[in-house]
Amino acid sequence: MTSTATHEVSTIPHGPLDVVRHSWVLAKRSLIKTWRTPEGLIDVTLSPIMFTLLFTYIFGGAIAGSTSDYLPLLVTGLIGQNIAFASVGIGIQLKADMEKGIFDRFRALPISRIAPLFGAALGDVVRGLLLIAVMLGTGYALGYRIETDPVKFVAGCALAILFAMCLAWAPMLVGLIARTERAVQGIVFMTLFPLTFASNAFVPTESMPGWLAAFANANPLSHLVLALRALWNDPAAGPVMSNNGDWVGPVTWTLVWCGIFVVVFAPLAIRAYNRRA
Amino acid sequence: MSTDIAVEADGLVKSFKDTKALKGVSFQVPRGKVLGVLGPNGAGKTTAVRILATLLRPDAGRATVAGFDVATQPREVRKRVGLTGQQYASIDEELTGRENLRMIGELLNMRSATAKARAAELLEWFDLTDAADRNAKTYSGGMRRRLDLAASLTGHPEIVFLDEPTTGLDPAKREDMWDVVRDIVGRGTSVLLTTQYLEEADALADDIVVINHGEVIAHDTSENLKRVVGSQTLRVRPADAARGGDVKEILLGLGADGATIGEPRPGEFAIPVTDDAALGHAVARLAQAHIEVTELSLLLPSLDEVFFTLTGERSKPAAAEASEEASA
Ligand SMILES: Nc1ncnc2c1ncn2[C@@H]1O[C@H](COP(=O)(O)OP(=O)(O)O)[C@@H](O)[C@H]1O
Ligand SMILES: [Mg+2]
Numbered sequence: 112m113t114s115t116a117t118h119e120v121s122t123i124p125h126g127p128l129d130v131v132r133h134s135w136v137l138a139k140r141s142l143i144k145t146w147r148t149p150e151g152l153i154d155v156t157l158s159p160i161m162f163t164l165l166f167t168y169i170f171g172g173a174i175a176g177s178t179s180d181y182l183p184l185l186v187t188g189l190i191g192q193n194i195a196f197a198s199v200g201i202g203i204q205l206k207a208d209m210e211k212g213i214f215d216r217f218r219a220l221p222i223s224r225i226a227p228l229f230g231a232a233l234g235d236v237v238r239g240l241l242l243i244a245v246m247l248g249t250g251y252a253l254g255y256r257i258e259t260d261p262v263k264f265v266a267g268c269a270l271a272i273l274f275a276m277c278l279a280w281a282p283m284l285v286g287l288i289a290r291t292e293r294a295v296q297g298i299v300f301m302t303l304f305p306l307t308f309a310s311n312a313f314v315p316t317e318s319m320p321g322w323l324a325a326f327a328n329a330n331p332l333s334h335l336v337l338a339l340r341a342l343w344n345d346p347a348a349g350p351v352m353s354n355n356g357d358w359v360g361p362v363t364w365t366l367v368w369c370g371i372f373v374v375v376f377a378p379l380a381i382r383a384y385n386r387r388a
Numbered sequence: 389m390s391t392d393i394a395v396e397a398d399g400l401v402k403s404f405k406d407t408k409a410l411k412g413v414s415f416q417v418p419r420g421k422v423l424g425v426l427g428p429n430g431a432g433k434t435t436a437v438r439i440l441a442t443l444l445r446p447d448a449g450r451a452t453v454a455g456f457d458v459a460t461q462p463r464e465v466r467k468r469v470g471l472t473g474q475q476y477a478s479i480d481e482e483l484t485g486r487e488n489l490r491m492i493g494e495l496l497n498m499r500s501a502t503a504k505a506r507a508a509e510l511l512e513w514f515d516l517t518d519a520a521d522r523n524a525k526t527y528s529g530g531m532r533r534r535l536d537l538a539a540s541l542t543g544h545p546e547i548v549f550l551d552e553p554t555t556g557l558d559p560a561k562r563e564d565m566w567d568v569v570r571d572i573v574g575r576g577t578s579v580l581l582t583t584q585y586l587e588e589a590d591a592l593a594d595d596i597v598v599i600n601h602g603e604v605i606a607h608d609t610s611e612n613l614k615r616v617v618g619s620q621t622l623r624v625r626p627a628d629a630a631r632g633g634d635v636k637e638i639l640l641g642l643g644a645d646g647a648t649i650g651e652p653r654p655g656e657f658a659i660p661v662t663d664d665a666a667l668g669h670a671v672a673r674l675a676q677a678h679i680e681v682t683e684l685s686l687l688l689p690s691l692d693e694v695f696f697t698l699t700g701e702r703s704k705p706a707a708a709e710a711s712e713e714a715s716a
Contacts, residue, residue: 123497136494144482212478219441221466
């Protein structure tokens with residue numbers, strides 16, 4: 112009576128790789144949308160250019176003595192900041208998905224419940240890459256240069272993208288529990304502003320009062336930014352600009368924070384996703 | 389477990405804060421048959437469907453779908469059912485119709501080429517080929533419903549849940565949807581369909597469950613239920629109000645024994661009839677008496693009348709409309 116059996120032949124058997132394949136199918140969905148609404152890319156293209164220009168010419172002289180001396184600090188700092196800011200988009204996207212019916216469809220399919228969330232994060236990799244390219248392009252136009260080798264350059268990019276994907280679980284959780292898209296935006300930005308400014312992203316932490324410097328030095332974003340500086344800037348540029356070329360410490364700390372984000376926020380997000388009914 | 393039963397709900401209970409949405413609902417869908425779940429807004433239809441589709445957990449009770457327990461084997465259930473939800477279609481409006489269907493196919497582990505072919509086949513079946521490469525955002529309400537239904541049929545499910553598939557559609561579109569449902573059933577699929585219209589349940593369902601306020605108040609075949617709730621009503625409106633007396637006389641001659649004539653609206657007359665041929669007789673006799681009519685119809689009892697007969701109380705839409713938006 113059932114027609115299922117005859118169609119089984121054309122499907123791939125279920126197995127442990129399902130979650131990877133399904134996440135990829137859902138990431139493709141994000142990519143199609145990104146491609147179709149390029150104005151959704153403003154936060155990873157025009158905004159960072161604007162930030163770079165503003166910060167370079169407003170703070171450059173005051174903080175580093177000259178605009179060109181400020182660039183090695185700023186480009187890496189801004190990549191850190193904007194990678195974090197761009198994660199708001201994932202939260203808002205999830206919230207929007209839930210308001211429509213499409214998440215019900217996903218929930219009623221025999222797919223892992225992580226797949227829609229993981230797919231959303233994966234789809235954001237392209238945005239992250241675009242962001243890094245735009246930032247570096249702008250930096251290069253103003254005189255910034257990667258002073259180390261290509262391997263370290265690629266490692267820095269990979270670290271920044273990994274950081275973005277792990278941090279994304281936090282705005283995803285917010286997107287799953289907040290009641291409106293506006294609330295998602297408000298909550299995430301309210302958390303990100305102190306996180307990005309109370310860090311080493313724009314000014315050396317030595318200039319901050321002790322308690323703030325302590326926070327800034329422990330800040331996950333500071334570790335990422337310092338790792339980028341150690342990987343990309345001339346080791347002779349000193350501890351602030353390049354951690355004297357010692358990348359092992361900051362990279363390790365960044366990875367630890369990535370792990371913490373996933374361990375803390377991913378289970379909460381998955382639980383919130385399962386509970387939403 | 390019996391393989392003749394596609395869906396079995398046994399004492400389902402579900403509360404939301406202080407609303408008791410289901411108070412112990414039981415029913416069965418025999419394999420290859422259509423069960424119509426009939427009830428007014430807020431009766432608990434969507435809640436029951438969502439439990440069966442593994443989207444909600446019941447507080448108490450058990451349900452099996454295709455022989456698998458929805459609570460302990462949800463994945464097996466999901467492999468075998470298709471769900472078309474109420475209200476907003478479960479499709480991605482920012483993708484085209486074709487992209488939606490291919491995505492669902494790939495999520496069901498179809499190989500890329502298979503998913504592509506299946507999408508094309510479904511688009512053809514649901515008359516969406518011309519709109520296939522447009523964003524679903526531009527689709528009309530009827531097209532969205534069809535795409536949604538196509539999406540839920542992508543994986544050749546054994547069992548399909550249709551939650552109020554025609555609510556909000558105009559009568560012509562409703563008939564189209566009925567044809568599609570018959571088509572699905574013709575392919576051996578078991579269907580659980582919820583509706584607020586006795587007509588729809590009568591047109592499509594083998595068995596009907598009537599629920600109200602989270603409780604089953606009747607469970608029978610379509611035929612028996614109609615026998616219980618009373619037969620059809622013949623309704624006539626003469627063009628010339630002065631012929632009212634003659635119309636009444638003709639109606640009395642056609643009505644069931646002891647039936648009395650009602651006047652549902654001024655100038656319109658109605659009488660319960662048992663004979664399916666009553667409509668034909670009415671046409672003949674009215675013509676014979678040279679009475680012109682502006683309206684002549686044979687109606688099934690409304691849901692409200694069904695409830696009145698079954699429970700002695702008028703169905704209250706249970707203040708459900710507001711919270712429905714949030715829930716469905
Ligand atoms: N998520 C929810 N939260 C609170 N109440 C709900 C929720 N879903 C449904 N209800 C309530 O449960 C009752 C049954 O709703 P529902 O199953 O949607 O009815 P139907 O589909 O028959 O119109 C209604 O009173 C409704 O307000
Ligand atoms: Mg409903």
